[in-house]
Amino acid sequence: MSDIVPWGADPIRPAEPRPLRLTVDGETVEGLQGQSIAGVLLAQGRTAWRSTTAGRPRGVFCGIGVCFDCVATVNGESDVRLCLRRAADGDAVETQDDHDSAEGARP
Amino acid sequence: MTRVLVIGAGPAGLAAAAAAADAGARVTLLDSGDGLGGQYWRHLPPQRPSRREARLHHGWKHFQHLQARVRDRVEVITEAQVWAIETAGGTTARVLIGPSDAAGRESRRLTADAVVLAPGAHDRTLPFPGWHLPGVYSAGAAQALAKGERIRVGRKVVVAGAGPFLLPVAQSLTGAGATVLGVYEAARLPAIARGWLPRPQRLLRTAHKGRELAGYAFHHLSRRVPYRLGRAVVEARGDGRVEEAVIARLDADWAPIPGTERTVAADAVCVSHGFTPRLELPIAAGCAIGPDRFVQVDADQRTSVPGVYAAGEITGIGGVDAALVEGRIAGHRAAGGDPAALAGDRRLRRATTDLARRIEAAHGIRPGWTSWLRDDTVVCRCEEVPYGRLRDTAAATGQSALRSVKLTTRAGLGICQARMCGRTVEELTGASTGDPCDTSDRRPLAAPIRLGDLAELATAPNGDSA
Incomplete structure (x- = not known):
């Protein structure tokens, strides 16, 4: 399970981080200022937030904006790579379910 | 005054920007991320300062020194995504500036006498x-x-x-x-x-x-x-x-x-x-790509296109020392600096190309890996194309052109635009034309861009705000 190095125990001696809050599918999630949205989710142990057309779960794979596995809707904009987007206080993240939308699109 | 544009602020781009400024050029340095250092010196954002961050890095002092020099003397634009580049009559880069994937980012057209491409590589x-x-x-x-x-x-x-x-x-x-x-x-x-x-x-x-x-x-x-x-x-x-x-x-x-x-x-x-060089911009600029599928450069880091220089992993996977020395040479020459001043760096550069050869000889991908694939192993992650379907379709239709393999199987047509699977699909289907410009490295746009933004940029009178 993914998590974050607790700041008090990190050998690089970080300053105390400042918190922020965002919502994921309406649920409040606590993060730290300066984290990417993917970082906020991974720090909570959440490793998947998208499902593919075939219904498979996906989260971060490449971590540097190349693979697009980690995309989600942020403040109404779809297909935002969460590994590249810094979290801002109050961001509303909605996970993308390509499986559902493919089903729904069928006549 | 010579205007030099440097694209990519990893070790190669930072070194190029600093060297070009030293040689007297007016320099603009662009990076798609919101910090400098690239993947090699990927570091915590300013919101999370740490006293001993140097412990996570090699050459951290060198990075801080380069960063200070660049911040001091170079126009630095971060969160700048170059999505097209034109090289007729100087270089023009078309850039969107703002948070990645956001709609309505600021659009700018940047022109320069010379450009140094240093976009780096990603994992394969x-x-x-x-x-x-x-x-x-x-x-x-x-x-x-x-x-x-x-x-x-x-x-x-x-x-x-x-x-x-x-x-x-x-x-x-x-x-x-x-x-x-x-x-x-x-x-x-x-x-x-x-x-x-x-x-x-x-x-x-x-x-x-x-x-x-x-x-x-x-x-x-x-x-x-x-x-x-x-x-x-x-x-x-x-x-x-x-x-x-x-x-x-x-x-x-x-x-x-x-x-x-x-x-x-x-x-x-x-x-x-291993690594895949990010070839979108050099291909868009018309730079010759070698049979090894890296950008071809001469001893001055010049590509085949006048005024376009390349440095770092797009010229070969040589590590940070190669990137730094190539960046220094490219920046110095792009700024019109005296070639005689480069004797030491040229010697160093020859030594670092040796490292790239060693890595390839020791760790280069060998063909037997395909036997760990199964018919249901996903090859293209975006379109979820399994190996069996890819192999059978390519065999049944006797395809040799990459384009037809992609259109028939959908492998490589997903949102990542074959950045993850392109070279693998070529190897698995034998779909290669031998022409280094007609490969999965070729993309119509150098960076993903929203269709709405593209339509707006295409129809705006000047295309841009800058």
Whole structure:
């Protein structure tokens, strides 16, 4: 399970981080200022937030904006790579379910 | 005054920008990220200052020095995504500035007398059964998250693939408190010896890299992280996420040896088999690409297009020392600096190309890996094209052109635009024209861009605000 190095125990001696809050599918999630949205989710142990057309779960794979596995809707904009987007206080993240939308699109 | 545009602010781009400014040019440095340093010096954002961040890096002082020089004397634009480049009559780069993937970013058209391309490379991961499961990461992702966010992707982690880069990845993971169960290198000892042992005096000349590699070896011994040669992760298993990895021994061609499979419980698997250079911009600029599929440059880092220079991993995977020296040469020459001042850097550059050859000889991908694929192994992650369908479609239609393979199977047509699977699809289907410009590296736009933005840019009177 993914998590974050607790700041008090990190050998690089970080300053105390400042918190922020965002919502994921309406649920409040606590993060730290300066984290990417993917970082906020991974720090909570959440490793998947998208499902593919075939219904498979996906989260971060490449971590540097190349693979697009980690995309989600942020403040109404779809297909935002969460590994590249810094979290801002109050961001509303909605996970993308390509499986559902493919089903729904069928006549 | 000569105007120089530098694209990419990793080691090569930073060195190029600093050298061009030293040579008297007016320099603009662009990076798509919101900080400088690229992937090599990927670091915590300013909101999370740390007193001992240097411990996570090699050459951190050098980075800080370069960064200070550049910030002082160069126009730096971060969050700047170059999506097109034109080279008729000077260079024009079309840039969107703002948070990545956001709609309505500021659009600018930047012109310069010369441009240095330093976009770097990304990990190449060969597909294996289960590699689509959450908890499987490219090795670069694990490192970027550890260095840039202090995220550990797992508590019990398997690192696998090929190349010296696996060692710093494992170090970043243990430095974040993860247990690295093992580093599994596909190359076997004879290949490693072939690549690394000849002409040791040359290796010593690239002294920084030698020290860096020795440091990793010591770190692994002291942390008791097993480093095993001739092994690969041939499957990741789990219910909705990784729970175990299957590790097998490989023959000299990287084909798994039946009966040697061993299963280990792990909550993250980090795999990379080398790097793919980011060729979108050099191809868009019309630069000649060599048969090795890197940008061809001369001793001045000039590409085949006048006024376009290239530095760093797009000219060959040579590591940080190569990137820095190539950046210095490219920046100096792009600014019109005196070539006589470069004698020392040219010698250093020749020594670093030796390192790229060694890495390829020792760790280059061998064809036997395809025998760990199964019919249902996803090859194209975006379109979820399994190996069996890709192979059968390509065989049934006798396809040889990449384009028709893609259109028939949909492999490589997804949102990542074949950045992850392109070269693998070419290898698996034999779909290659031999023309280095007609490959999966070729993309109509250098960067993903929203259709709405594109329509607006295309119809706006001047196209831009700047």
